[in-house]
Amino acid sequence: MRRRAVIAGCGGAVATLTSGCTGLLSEDDGQGSTGGAEDDEDDEEGERTATDAATDTDVETVSGNATGAERRAVERVVRQNLRATEEHRPELLRATLHPDAPSYDRTIEQTRQIWDQYELEYSLTVQSISVSGNEATVEYEQVTRATGPNSDVFTDNRLTAVGTLRTYQGEWRVYGTRVENVEYLE
Numbered sequence: 001m002r003r004r005a006v007i008a009g010c011g012g013a014v015a016t017l018t019s020g021c022t023g024l025l026s027e028d029d030g031q032g033s034t035g036g037a038e039d040d041e042d043d044e045e046g047e048r049t050a051t052d053a054a055t056d057t058d059v060e061t062v063s064g065n066a067t068g069a070e071r072r073a074v075e076r077v078v079r080q081n082l083r084a085t086e087e088h089r090p091e092l093l094r095a096t097l098h099p100d101a102p103s104y105d106r107t108i109e110q111t112r113q114i115w116d117q118y119e120l121e122y123s124l125t126v127q128s129i130s131v132s133g134n135e136a137t138v139e140y141e142q143v144t145r146a147t148g149p150n151s152d153v154f155t156d157n158r159l160t161a162v163g164t165l166r167t168y169q170g171e172w173r174v175y176g177t178r179v180e181n182v183e184y185l186e
Contacts, residue, residue, distance in 0.1 A: 064128035066136065071129045074136045074165055077172045082122050082142075088115045098166050098173035119148025136165040136172060143185075156185040 066074065077096050084092035093111060097104055114120070127139040139162050146154035159182045166175040 064130040064137075064139075066129040066131045070131045070136070074129050074131065074138060074172050075126055077165060077174065078126070078138055078140070078163060079124070081174050082124060085111060085114075086120065086122055096174050098168050098175040100166075100168070101173075101175045103176065117150055118146050118154050119151070120154075121145050121147050134167040135175075138163040138165065145185075158183045158185060 064071070080092060081096035083089070084096060090108065090112070093108065097107060101107070121144070123143045125141045127141065128137075129139075130137045139160070141158060141160050143156070143158045145156045160180045161177050162180060163177045164175045165172045167173070
């Protein structure tokens with residue numbers, strides 16, 4: 001029987017932690033292009049579809065009140081957070097988290113514990129992004145799969161979550177995540 005790891009967290013690392021372990025992906029963070037505005041396409045309804053080339057993750061933004069620029073800025077941080085988690089990059093992870101987030105230290109510590117145990121891959125579908133002042137809400141679905149050692153003791157999963165981002169020194173940062181549902185995949 002496979003063990004189900006369930007840990008609470010704050011961010012892309014957030015959802016990883018909350019479900020069996022999770023993270024988010026990114027645009028260029030100084031480490032080369034991994035997809036971004038130049039890879040975005042508009043479909044017929046004006047919705048944005050992007051592919052993160054680094055992980056072949058399809059991301060679809062389907063609703064919300066955010067403008068195009070707001071949507072891209074918020075989504076970029078969510079993706080950087082997931083990418084930092086997937087690639088075991090603590091400095092990038094810290095750069096995506098709001099320093100005043102209640103779970104800031106716990107998220108970093110729990111993410112390190114996950115890194116010590118698992119190699120995980122993530123896919124993300126953004127369902128909506130809404131912005132009100134200095135706070136953004138991102139609704140998304142994330143699939144987490146174990147690929148390396150200990151994958152037999154990790155239960156792959158699909159979760160739906162609502163992430164909250166707040167601005168810090170003029171940039172969006174992950175403030176918290178509320179997992180709405182976790183479905184374990186067999």
